[in-house]
Amino acid sequence: MSDTINIELTEENGVLSFVMNAPSNNIMSAAFLEKFEAVMDEVAEKAAKGGIKGMIIRGGGRHFSVGADVDALSDRSQKESYSDEDGILPASHVRQKARFTFLRDLPFPVISVITGFCIGSGSEIAVNSHYRIIEKNARVGQPESTFGILPALGGVARNIEICGMKNAYELVMTGEMIPAEKAYEIGYADIFAEKKQGVPEALSLIEYISENYETFSPARFREYIAAYKQSREA
């Protein structure tokens, strides 16, 4: 595989597709994150222009993302300055975190389709999305604490919000990987899909929301998915 960071944003029929096809199963190297931030800026511009029905985030290969390169993260953070005395977080971190957490505020549904490994900062992209569709055989986890750190790009806050206190605490504190079935059971994933069915399911969800609601209000994200799931059962 080439070392090119191939992260692609395309638009078709009002649906943005954000496909990650970077080396080593989308490991989040410094180059990956730089490209990621640039593409998120592009997403923000498109959102401001309007006319977008939804966005799908997925891995281009077998895996969603194996998360950050911890050694690179450690090297980078050594160059950054933070002290509790002044309480000012490094600007680079603030900027990067905003590119993750803003997904939740976008005026259209953002859906992560999870395949293979979805780990660490990869999982943080997923939990910052409004919805997660997980395919059979996928595995998710927040193993940061096993490296002596913690997820800091929304991983704690969003996991608490979507999985509840107990499940989020266990995910973050143990750092254990969990299979797709368990991720669905604890509320991490909104929809469990068979292999290769994640993207069609995401398109179906986007169409449902677009057809049934005049606007997408991020604060009402739970209401939309509940109605969609109910419509599928009817």
Place this chain on the structure above:
Amino acid sequence: MIIKTDEFVTEVSGIASLSELKGAELGTPCMLIVQGDGSLSADKSDKALDDFFMNAPYITALAADSPSEDAASRFDMVIPAGDTREYTAKLFKDKTKWQADQINACFIAARKGSQADILDCESRAFYRLMAEKNGGSDNE
């Protein structure tokens, strides 16, 4: 009341009411576990008890299989009754108390804080933990 304490966990058993916790010597663990069942009472109008749980500087867990709603709602989480050693060993494996406390701070913030507060807390905890990982000083 029986209180067992180690570096990470304080476990309380043999109480009939949660109010008994208010004056108890519980130490400064990462997690307080109270063993209780459906008969464990919790006075709904006990404001001091609400404050105790809201401001507890550790994660609170009720170990019970069929707890009353009044009791369960006070705790951060409910876990299965019985021996909790395996559960807590898995949670705190390979961590120092200080590391676990840094992570705990974000979950404690979630009790009464907004999403913005938790997001802020996780960033600060990250830099403290990373500084420790990088040699024990802050990142300056």
